Amino acid sequence: MTFPLLTDQVTQTLRAQGGRMTAQRRLILDVLQASDSHPTAEELYALARQSDPSLNLSTVYRTLNWLEERGFVSPRRFDDNHAHKHFDPVQPDGGHVHHFHCRKCDRVIEFSAPQVELLLEQIRGEIARQHGLRVDDAALVLSGLCMDCVAKS
Amino acid sequence: MTFPLLTDQVTQTLRAQGGRMTAQRRLILDVLQASDSHPTAEELYALARQSDPSLNLSTVYRTLNWLEERGFVSPRRFDDNHAHKHFDPVQPDGGHVHHFHCRKCDRVIEFSAPQVELLLEQIRGEIARQHGLRVDDAALVLSGLCMDCVAKS
């Protein structure tokens, strides 16, 4: 399966900057869009390898970095074991997923909060004006004790 | 200089759990409280070493982990080079510092937003009720392009 939209956008940007669309990049983009929830580089690598076993992990990293620099994916750092970086293709509709991290057992729980979106709209403009910068993504990370660890304490 | 408040709280918790208050922990706590903005483990280590050159880096890590598990410090992950973990002593007044991360040059800009505090109050309760967990800290991370990178693009 191919996802023309993002791939086309990326190809366009690539061309505009003298870059090249390769089979590897196309594959990584496809896998990224097919996966439903913020995979890590290793996870993408494993998935992509099913289609192209010769793909190399460093290519995945390089591609993700390139995409991140251009705002095509947004990285999320959870504090799960060894703090891998997770990647989401950026949603055109601007929906965000937020997280709760248990400081005791490192469990990560996702949640969405419509109110957050509203607030982000407000803040985005204000911060942008104040510092003259451009905000295109936001992530809220809560931390504390998860239900199990609350029970144990 | 010594900061009795946090140190006393920690000592108390320590005792309650069969732990021991050591010179190293006292030193790390002091340095942590003296530093104004979310130092990394390495930074704390460098500062603390001025008072006790025999202090070991792994002791700093172990102490910070201990403090984090008990909610005495809150960690923040910026996406600066190699994603060090930064630590803040937890504010009793619950004030939070938030961050903007430039996806291009990795610069980190701090900001505070009173509206965020309000929102957090709302969300905290809701999330806590929904998932039966306890939220005691929150961090908002925005990302996009900083003023310089906006200018260059």
Added chain:
DNA sequence: AACGTTAATGCAAACGATTTGCAACAAGAA
């Protein structure tokens, strides 16, 4: 104030995610 238990430290080695140098390869313009 000395004693004993065991938590905490220092040290060095291990870990694991991510990055990088470099030679071989291939995308796409000419």
Added chain:
DNA sequence: TTCTTGTTGCAAATCGTTTGCATTAACGTT
């Protein structure tokens, strides 16, 4: 098809953080 040069694969290097272990020292007990 050729040529240029951006990209890949490979392997080694980085670097923040963790861990095993022998030694040290905190602090409740004697």
